[in-house]
Amino acid sequence: MNDSVKCGIYWKEARKKARWKYIPDTAEARARAIKAGAMFFTWASLSAPHKGNGQPEPVRIGDLPLDFDDKANPARALRDMKAICLIHLPEFFDIDPYEIKFYCSGSKGFHAVLPKEMFGLEKGDPYLPLIYKKIVADWAARFNLPTIDQSLYAMGKGKMFRIENVKRSNGRFKVPLTFEEVQSLSIDDLLNFSKDKRK
Secondary structure, eight states: OOSSSOOEEEEEOSSTTOOOEEEESSHHHHHHHHHTTOOEEESSEESSOOOOTTOOOOOEEOOEEEEEEOSSOHHHHHHHHHIIIIIIHHHHHOOOGGGSEEEEOSSSEEEEEEOGGGGTOTTOBTTHHHHHHHHHHHHHHHHTOTTBOGGGOOOTTOOEEEOTTOBOTTSOBOEEEOHHHHHHSOHHHHHHGGGSOOO
């Protein structure tokens, strides 16, 4: 969320054809949306609803989300997340992995979120998704990360990102993980955390 600019986000339920709804990007509005059935929020806040049709682009503000997914073998998704977040980013970009938020998605993948401050993007940019897409595409190619989902960096209204601690249709939850857990626990241990909500 951004306190200096009045921003909004979109949310929707799990249904594929559910309507996207625009709300203020505040803790109160997010809580109301979750109570109303929200399963996803857009990962970026927008300074105004997206109008399209050649209208000026809103400013987009948000941290850099990374989505690693491999339905056939979630261990490969975990391997890629650990490779980029625990090895390559600290070694080549001096990024502290303790500053990264980690999640088990509650299905066959993992999420990591890097603070926007790491990239000097606190004030956002109208083309933030494209900036992040270029960064992630470079990482994916340089470090061979086949499980990273680059479709996350969409313009327009944005791309939905699953909300933590909201029950999925499979009965599991997207839950936070600590750096130490990601570093040392097995794939089975990490997936087991998603059986219930987690602080």
